[in-house]
Amino acid sequence: MKKLPRKFYTRSTLRVAKELLGNYLIVKIGRKKLTGKIVETEAYVGPNDKASHAYLPPRLRKFPGEGKITCRNKTEYLEGGHIYIYLCYGMYWQFNITTAKEGKPECVLIRALEPSIKQKKQDANTQKLANGPGKLCRWMRLDKSFDGEDLTKSKRIWVAQELKIKRGQIAAAKRIGIDYAKEWAKKPWRFYIKNNPFISKK
DNA sequence: GTACAGATTGAG
DNA sequence: TCAATCTGTACT
Numbered sequence: 001m002k003k004l005p006r007k008f009y010t011r012s013t014l015r016v017a018k019e020l021l022g023n024y025l026i027v028k029i030g031r032k033k034l035t036g037k038i039v040e041t042e043a044y045v046g047p048n049d050k051a052s053h054a055y056l057p058p059r060l061r062k063f064p065g066e067g068k069i070t071c072r073n074k075t076e077y078l079e080g081g082h083i084y085i086y087l088c089y090g091m092y093w094q095f096n097i098t099t100a101k102e103g104k105p106e107c108v109l110i111r112a113l114e115p116s117i118k119q120k121k122q123d124a125n126t127q128k129l130a131n132g133p134g135k136l137c138r139w140m141r142l143d144k145s146f147d148g149e150d151l152t153k154s155k156r157i158w159v160a161q162e163l164k165i166k167r168g169q170i171a172a173a174k175r176i177g178i179d180y181a182k183e184w185a186k187k188p189w190r191f192y193i194k195n196n197p198f199i200s201k202k
Numbered sequence: 203g204t205a206c207a208g209a210t211t212g213a214g
Numbered sequence: 215t216c217a218a219t220c221t222g223t224a225c226t
Contacts, residue, residue: 042209051209053222072221090219092210109209134210177209200210
């Protein structure tokens with residue numbers, strides 16, 4: 001099983017968001033391994049994107065392309081292939097994978113996973129185990145301790161390469177929960193595998 | 203310091 | 215429809 005290499009992640013965010021679909025996120029917890037196929041993602045594309053944590057109005061920028069940096073989002077600026085994870089609504093972790101070059105605050109939010117066959121045999125309700133960004137983190141026990149970790153080097157979390165999903169199998173739609181971002185909320189930057197029963201419900 | 207909203211979820 | 219309750223921002 002081959003890990004996705006650095007080169008995969010350092011490309012454009014929209015491309016990475018689409019091509020992550022179908023690959024496997026693997027997390028080691030003690031001796032156990034949890035595996036889930038990535039079936040739904042969302043792209044967040046940096047300082048210009050009003051829905052991004054790095055959004056900074058142009059009038060506040062000291063130099064072109066400057067993004068907002070806070071204690072929470074600083075790992076978003078790492079080179080593609082690192083983890084940006086943060087607490088949402090005070091309760092749920094949101095797991096993101098950084099993209100593009102170091103210094104560019106762009107990332108892909110992983111919104112849903114399809115648990116492995118093995119997992120389906122063990123759990124009665126796999127359909128609802130990871131069909132939402134907060135739920136997949138709860139299932140895989142992802143938290144702040146993973147913030148900034150390198151997916152191409154880590155011994156406890158990585159993405160295994162699978163056969164590419166065909167273009168016709170991928171659907172694009174509006175991102176969820178960001179209506180405050182006005183025109184940016186309409187961009188079709190949520191991607192998911194068509195007819196997959198494990199994607200999040202709106 | 204206070205007030206409020208947010209890349210969510212599950213219960214009622 | 216609502217509340218759980220951390221983080222960041224805009225105000226007092």
